[in-house]
Amino acid sequence: MNRQEFARRLRSEVLILDGSMGAFLQARGLPDGYAPDLWNVEEPDAIVAVHREYVNAGADILLTNTFGASRLRLGEYGASDRVREINAAAVQNARRAIGDKRALVAGDIGPSGTTLQPGGELPFEEAVEIFAEQARALVDAGVDVIAIETMFDLVEMKAALIGVRDVSRTVPVIAHMTYTVRGLTDTGTDPETAAIVLEACGADVIGVNCSVGPEDMLEVVGRMARATSLPLSVQPNAGLPVMRHGRTVFPQTADQMAPFAKQFVDRGAAIVGGCCGTTPEYIRMIASEVGHKPHAATSRLPGTWITSRSRSLRIGKGAPFVTIGERINPTGRKVFSQAIREGRTDLIVQDARAQAEGGAMALDVNVGVPLVDEAAMLEKAVLAVQNVTDLPLVVDSANVHALERGIRAFPGRPLVNSVDPVREKADFLLPIIKRYGCAVIGMCAESEIPERAIDRVRNAEKILRMCEEHGIPKEWVVFDCISIPVSAAPASAAQTIETIRIITTELGCATTLGLSNVSFGIPLRKTVHNTFLAQAIAAGLDSAICNAVDPLLKETVAAASLFAGRDAGCRRYIDMAVPLEAQRKRDQAMLDAAKAGQLLNVATPGGDEPKGEAGAGKAKGTRDLLWDAVVEGDKDGVPGLVKRGLAEGLDPFDIFLNVLTPAIRHLGDLFGTGKKFIPHLIASADAMKAGVAVLMPLLEASGNVEKKGTVILATVKGDIHDIGKNIVGLMLRNFGFDVHDLGRNVPLEDILAAAREHKAQIIGLSALMTTTMMRMKDVIDAVRGQGLPHVVMIGGAVTTPSFAEEIRADGYGKDVGDVVAIAERMLATHKERFPRDASDKPATQEPRSPAP
Incomplete structure (x- = not known):
């Protein structure tokens, strides 16, 4: 099927996408922490059986079991050289399940599993090649469609789309971003912006999947529909995950979720399916609601x-x-x-x-x-x-x-x-x-x-x-x-x-x-x-x-x-003229008063001139400029401003404690309120790091350097996502913590061994997949069962406060901007649990004066 044929079909009817794969495979014996993609060659009958259930439930499009079948992610399981073999087997399994029915095979491509530059280590062009390699394997194996899904970083989605289009200009592409309950991606992209960029980069269908339930996706879909001429695709979770009796479950039932399908279709969705927590029963009910029926058209203003x-x-x-x-x-x-x-x-x-x-x-x-x-x-x-x-x-x-x-x-x-x-x-x-x-x-x-x-x-x-x-x-x-x-x-x-x-x-x-x-x-x-x-x-x-x-x-x-x-x-x-006219009247009144001798000294009329214009207000001092540079992530400007402050006689410890530290805290607050996003956190953390590098020799010479505590960070076994964890490490290091990052897919035994070796006070655990959440509980149970002195903090997109409470975590980080304050509070609250030979100095005092 080429792009034109796919577009024609979507213009006339709603197609049904399948649902969750991972939970089904676990029920069929997939070991915890094992790569589902490897089962395409090791247990193909199990994969075919799941696909067949969805076809029988009414799915028109099957996603291949290849969400993690790209080079970097397979490399976590020693299979980076098997990209072509695994993806080809996955396509064959989907074809077997379809048989003689009229359904399409969509080659599934998920995130790379790491962070692209500048926030991470992966160069953009290398990411493009990684996605192209998987796309080439899927296209060569004969997929009808490529589906790129669960992307929260617009840069990575662009890399994936470019990679696919470098391989084929004719294969249809579905591009799914994932959004928070705020209606933004974790990196701050709104639905309209995503729609415009994805369409321009070669997607044929754009949409949203995972992260939230159908209620929170309605507005996202409506906003996308007003920003694109393309059909939309929707794949919600069965609500947000909760813990029940020690298990992760999705609370929304099939009969509760299915009625949302009509609302999506009325907003322009031409493809509707399910993501985490959905089963063939969900897909059957969605298909009965909207399958093969007409849908509303999307529209975008010209220009x-x-x-x-x-x-x-x-x-x-x-x-x-x-x-x-x-x-x-x-x-x-x-x-x-x-x-x-x-x-x-x-x-x-x-x-x-x-x-x-x-x-x-x-x-x-x-x-x-x-x-x-x-x-x-x-x-x-x-x-x-x-x-x-x-x-x-x-x-x-x-x-x-x-x-x-x-x-x-x-x-x-x-x-x-x-x-x-x-x-x-x-x-x-x-x-x-x-x-x-x-x-x-x-x-x-x-x-x-x-x-x-x-x-x-x-x-x-x-x-x-x-x-x-x-x-x-x-x-x-x-x-x-x-x-x-x-x-x-x-x-x-x-x-x-x-x-x-x-x-x-x-x-x-x-x-x-x-x-x-x-x-x-x-x-x-x-x-x-x-x-x-x-x-x-x-x-x-x-x-x-x-x-x-x-x-x-x-x-x-x-x-x-x-x-x-x-x-x-x-x-x-009017919005421009009314305040301007009022300002001019005030200015004239002041000038008239001055001419009449009523004022001896006339201040600048109306106070400071508008920001950004020449002569605006009083020039900022070095402390204020340094504060701004950290908040704005000006890595190049911070070292020079630190040196300027030192030349003016500012104390090195004062600069660190009362300028750099509150500035980065302020950025964390902005992140927590949705005014700044992950790219800003990374840039500001790098800027502060550049300033600390200038100060460190002076702080060490003065004896003012002390570590607040030692933290072990790890993404749990079976999970290879580490974007949030990497930023957490960056933030904690900037605040004086000794951080040992063990990476991704880390077994329980390695986490405990590292915590013992480094005499860590805090273990920080990350998970992004519902199938790996319970590995966090395993770590906590082991720490408590063995009487170890460590406290455990958890975080990740799928975690919630109730989940943290149920598994008895000592701390929960909703956002990466929270982690420093949480870590400091944990040190103070649980001090009696830590080894005597570990750092037990009081945490560095809070700033003595408010931020500039």
Whole structure:
């Protein structure tokens, strides 16, 4: 089955996906902690039997038993060289179960089992190859569909989709993300952003599976439906897991869960199935509710969509005018250029923060300085900017290799600047645009700028033809209609306006400009280019690369949008104008009072200027800047600020205790409230680590270094997920704990042996799979049964407070941001249990003063 055939079938009817596999295999004798994937070759009849039950229950699509059959995950069982054998056997087992019935085989691909860079060790391209290797084995074995599932990291999902599409452009692909009860992934991606990115990267069906029950998936599905033109797929758990009589169970019965299927279908779901806790009985009831019936269609507003990891933005007709901040650019900026030569990102971060706070809707990132490794520096800049803002980015370079590095480092869907009508460059760049699912700026000029609008439009049409050759739709292209200094070519402005009109109305594409070019070389530049901007917006201009924090420009955009159909009900203009008008009245009143002699000293009118604009407020001191740098994950900026603080006479221990420590605690609080996410935690922890590295020799010399306690970390036997655990280790080390991370799939005996060897006070256990949760209880039972002095803390996506209480854990970490406070509390509460020769010094005192 190819993509077109699959799409046609989904347009006409709802297909039923199967349910859980793991629990069935355990009931048939799968040992605890053993890889289910290996049973494809060792116990094929058991696999076939489970598949057949689902086919008989009405499943139209069977997921192969290959969720963990990729190189890294099989490597945990010494089978990394058996990827092709195991995946081929799994496909054959599914085919045997189907027999002569009309059902499809979907090759199942789960997460890689580790974390991608920058948060982990796995390079993006290596992840792509790992997913491609499994996809190649599945495609060669004859699957009808590929299903990528249970992904919470948008970067990893992109790697998986790219890997599959590198193998086959024709196999249909279902792409499932997994969400928390907050409606976000653990890395902070909302449903709309995921839908846009997954569609652009080549998915044929997008959706959600695992983690939560059907109630919490309803809103996620509805939000996805408004952000994509693709059909949706839904695979909920049978509720959230609970402990009953020492067993992990899912509380929602089949008759409670099945009625949700109709609600999913009404929101645009064309595929409905079940995940953890569901059985053939669940699938039978779901099939009777919605199987082979029509479903609602999804819909997405037209235009060019770009995203960050957690925010999406539309550029096009009727959308709010998009201001793209131009400041991250070395042109004409000596100090900025020097920072880039030195490999520093502090000024980049500063400009990104200022523009985001000043109202920019996207940011252009350009680091093109002669004799610099631009590819490496652009990647570094893109990573740094992500830590301080969630705005979508325009990745900007004349160097195609640099563009690819910058694109690869960005978790969302960037706008790439740019492609021109020269075929040699286009044939090199457009495959990269297609592979990574980017949007792209098309230049309406080659080496020389055409004078006439009609010639610029011809260049645009040439670019669209080349895009079509590479499978890139016109909705992915935003055309730069070219602005020329009015001082040099007065007639050119009218041609630019006409180019905008033709491209928006006749080609149906979005448009942009580099705005400041038009006023180059003449006085009162803001007046000139803002006047031109108003005319361009009237002609249909959708966006501009500009000084997005300029108050006059923002007023011009708001006012012009009233007449261009971009501000229904004048709401945006009123939201901008009312507080501004009130502020101006206050300012005028103060000035009038001053003139009348009623005030001797006039303060800055209205207090600080808007954040991000020149001269805003009082300059921050080193402590405040260091606090900001840690919270924002500015790893490059922190060491210099620490050294500056030391040079100013700050005490090393004071910097550690009263600046770095509360800053990272604050970041943990933001994580706990859903305002920051795992990537931010990793970046901030790395930033603090960089600062501590500067302080450590001084702290050791002064005798102020002490370990709070020793912690053993491990993912339990049978589970090979370690993303959350790795971050926990990073956070604990930053707070003075001695951490020994044993890795993944760790047997009980190894955990206890390491705890004895290192005289650990705390054992931290992680599990992400419901089938491995009870291994945590085994460890706790052994610790208690043997009278060992350790306390045990548990965590992981499937764990809950009630589960922790039932298995008698000493601590439970809901989020990785909680673990430091929990570990400190455990040390204080259970101090009498720890060995006398272990560290029994009091925990480092809390900060003596509030955070800056």
